[in-house]
Amino acid sequence: MTIYILFLLLLAILSEFCYNYTMSITNEQLEHLAILSRLELKDEEKTQFQDQLSDILDFVDQLQNINTETVEPMHHITGLETVWREDVVQEFGDREELLDSAPERQGDYIKTKPIF
Amino acid sequence: MDIVELSLKQLHNELKAGNLTVSDIVGAYKNNFDKTENKIKAFIHTDWDEIEKKAQELTPDKIKNSNSVLQGVPVGIKDVLMTHGVQTTAGSKILEGYKATYTATAVQKLFDAGALMVGKNNCDEFAMGGSTENSGFFPTHNPYDLSRVPGGSSGGSATAVATRQVVFSIGSDTGGSIRQPASFCGVVGLKPTYGRVSRFGLIAMASSLDSVGPITKSVEDAAYVLEAIVGHDSYDSTTTDSKPEKYTDAIDRSVKGMKIGVPKQIDLASLSSEVQEQFQQSIDWLKDSGVEVVEIDLQHLKDALAVYYVIMPAEVSSNMAKFDGIRFGQTADKADDLLSFYMKTRGEYLGAEVKRRIMMGTYVLSSGYMDEYYVKAQKVRRIIANEVKQAFGDVDAFFLPTTPTPAFEIGEKTMNPIDMYLSDIYTVIANIVGIPGISVPSGMIGELPFGVQFLGKHFDEATILALANVIEKKRGNLPQPKILSNL
Numbered sequence: 001m002t003i004y005i006l007f008l009l010l011l012a013i014l015s016e017f018c019y020n021y022t023m024s025i026t027n028e029q030l031e032h033l034a035i036l037s038r039l040e041l042k043d044e045e046k047t048q049f050q051d052q053l054s055d056i057l058d059f060v061d062q063l064q065n066i067n068t069e070t071v072e073p074m075h076h077i078t079g080l081e082t083v084w085r086e087d088v089v090q091e092f093g094d095r096e097e098l099l100d101s102a103p104e105r106q107g108d109y110i111k112t113k114p115i116f
Numbered sequence: 117m118d119i120v121e122l123s124l125k126q127l128h129n130e131l132k133a134g135n136l137t138v139s140d141i142v143g144a145y146k147n148n149f150d151k152t153e154n155k156i157k158a159f160i161h162t163d164w165d166e167i168e169k170k171a172q173e174l175t176p177d178k179i180k181n182s183n184s185v186l187q188g189v190p191v192g193i194k195d196v197l198m199t200h201g202v203q204t205t206a207g208s209k210i211l212e213g214y215k216a217t218y219t220a221t222a223v224q225k226l227f228d229a230g231a232l233m234v235g236k237n238n239c240d241e242f243a244m245g246g247s248t249e250n251s252g253f254f255p256t257h258n259p260y261d262l263s264r265v266p267g268g269s270s271g272g273s274a275t276a277v278a279t280r281q282v283v284f285s286i287g288s289d290t291g292g293s294i295r296q297p298a299s300f301c302g303v304v305g306l307k308p309t310y311g312r313v314s315r316f317g318l319i320a321m322a323s324s325l326d327s328v329g330p331i332t333k334s335v336e337d338a339a340y341v342l343e344a345i346v347g348h349d350s351y352d353s354t355t356t357d358s359k360p361e362k363y364t365d366a367i368d369r370s371v372k373g374m375k376i377g378v379p380k381q382i383d384l385a386s387l388s389s390e391v392q393e394q395f396q397q398s399i400d401w402l403k404d405s406g407v408e409v410v411e412i413d414l415q416h417l418k419d420a421l422a423v424y425y426v427i428m429p430a431e432v433s434s435n436m437a438k439f440d441g442i443r444f445g446q447t448a449d450k451a452d453d454l455l456s457f458y459m460k461t462r463g464e465y466l467g468a469e470v471k472r473r474i475m476m477g478t479y480v481l482s483s484g485y486m487d488e489y490y491v492k493a494q495k496v497r498r499i500i501a502n503e504v505k506q507a508f509g510d511v512d513a514f515f516l517p518t519t520p521t522p523a524f525e526i527g528e529k530t531m532n533p534i535d536m537y538l539s540d541i542y543t544v545i546a547n548i549v550g551i552p553g554i555s556v557p558s559g560m561i562g563e564l565p566f567g568v569q570f571l572g573k574h575f576d577e578a579t580i581l582a583l584a585n586v587i588e589k590k591r592g593n594l595p596q597p598k599i600l601s602n603l
Contacts, residue, residue, distance in 0.1 A: 033479055045471070056476055056534065063492050064488075068495035072498060078311050078550050080311065080354060083354075101444040103442075112454060
C-alpha cells in the first residue's frame, strides 16, 4: 500500500515537473517581461503575445537537443579582437541639431519626467 | 534606347559621350515612379524636386570629367539608414518626422561618388520582418503581382529597383533582408561579409548580424556599388582592414574548375516541383560553365534559424532600448513618471513584431534563462561556424535556393509569426557566421521571379559575384514586372 502511494506521489511530482517544462508563458511572466521591456501592452496584445511567445519559445527549444558540452559560446564571428584608438576628443555633428532632436528641450538641457 | 534598362556602366558611357544628360536619366526614372508608385508604394519619403535641381546642376561639362560610374544616378535608400536632414523612420511610427542628424557612412560614400537620392525606401519596422507588411506606415506590393508581398525587410528597395523607379537601392540584411526580397522581385541582392561595409548610420537591429548591401538590376551593377561602399571606417570598429578587390573585374573571372556545394539539409525534395526544376536548371548552367557541383553536409543548417531567433531578439532588445522618447522620436501624451513615460511611449508607437522581439530578447537574456537560451545559442553558433569552415575546406561556395517559394500573398503569413520566420530558412546561416551571400534571379515560376543563392567564404565576395554572373548570363532577360508592362 505504501509503495502504491509512493508510486502515485512520484507520478504526481514527475507530471508537475513535465507540466512546468512544456507550460506556455504565464500571465505573471508576460507582465514581468512587459515591464522589463518597458512596454505597456493592451489586453488583446497580452493574450496574443502570450500565445505567440510560447510558440516561438517552443520553436527555439529544438536547440536543447544539441550537445554543446565541450563548446565555448561564440561572441564574435570574424575573429576581430578589441579595436583600439587614441583617447583624443573629436568633434562630431552639429550640437544644436542634436539637442533639437529632443522632444523637450530647455536651453542646453533635455527634459525628462521625474524619476521619483 | 530604353534609359531605365541601361546598366551603370552604360549610363556612365552615355553621359560622358553627351548622348544623355543627368536630367534625362532622372526624368525617365521619375516617369516610372509617377505611373506606378500609388500602386506599389516603395517609398516612405521622396524628394524629386531636390533631385531634379541637382540633376540640372550636373551639366554635361561637369559630367565629361567625371570618372565615377555612380555620378548622376538616381538611387533609393532603405529607411533604416540615416540621411542628414532627411526624414529617417526605420519604417516606424516612433520616428515619424525625425530628421537624421548625420549620414550613414555607406550612404555618404554613394553621395561622394555622385549618386542622387530619390528618397527613403519602405521597409519592415526596424528591419524586423520578411514581407514589408510590418512597416508602421503601409505595405509595399510586389510589382510582378500586386496581391503579393515584395519580401522584406528591404521590400521597398527591391520593388523600387524592379519597377525601375531607381537605378539601384541600398538595403540591410540581418537574416536575409536583402536577399529574400531580391528573390521575390527578380533583382540582385548582395549581402557583403560582416565588416566589409560600415554599419555606422545603420539604425541597428542586431549588431552581430546586421549588414549593409546593394540591391541592383544586375550582378555587374552590384559589383560597382559594392566597390563604392566598402572600406574600413573609424566610426565602426567592426569593419575590416582586409583589402577589397576590384569586384567589377572579378565578375568576369572564369568559374571553370570552381567547386560548389549544395547542402544536403536544404531538403530539395520537400520543395515544389517548379522550384526543384528551376534549381536543377541553374545547376546545369553552372556545370556547363565548368563548375563542379557536389553535395555537402551542413548538419546543423536548420538549427541556424533557431539560433537566429534567440540571438537576434536578444540583440534587438538591447538596441531598441534607445527608443525612450527622451532624446528623439515621438512621445506619449500623458505620463506622470519616467517609468510609465517609457512604457506608454514605446507601447503606443512600436509595432507588434518589434514588441514581440524585444520581449523575446528580454526573456532569453533574463536571469534564470540566459544560460538555457542565449548562451546555448551562442554555443550552437560556434558549432555551425565550425561546420561551415570545414565545408569551405572542400568547396569555393555554397549553392542553394534563396527562399523555399516565390513571393507569397499579402496577409498569408501574418497570423503566425513562425510561418514568416520560416521564409528565412536558407538565408540566416550567412548572418550567423558572417559570410557573404548573393541572390540572383534564375528565372520565373509562373508569373513570379525566383532567386538562387551563393554563399561565399569570409571576404570572398569576388567568387560569389563571378558565379552569380554565370547564372545571369545563362538566364538572359527576365520578363518585365506586370505593373510596367501594363502601362
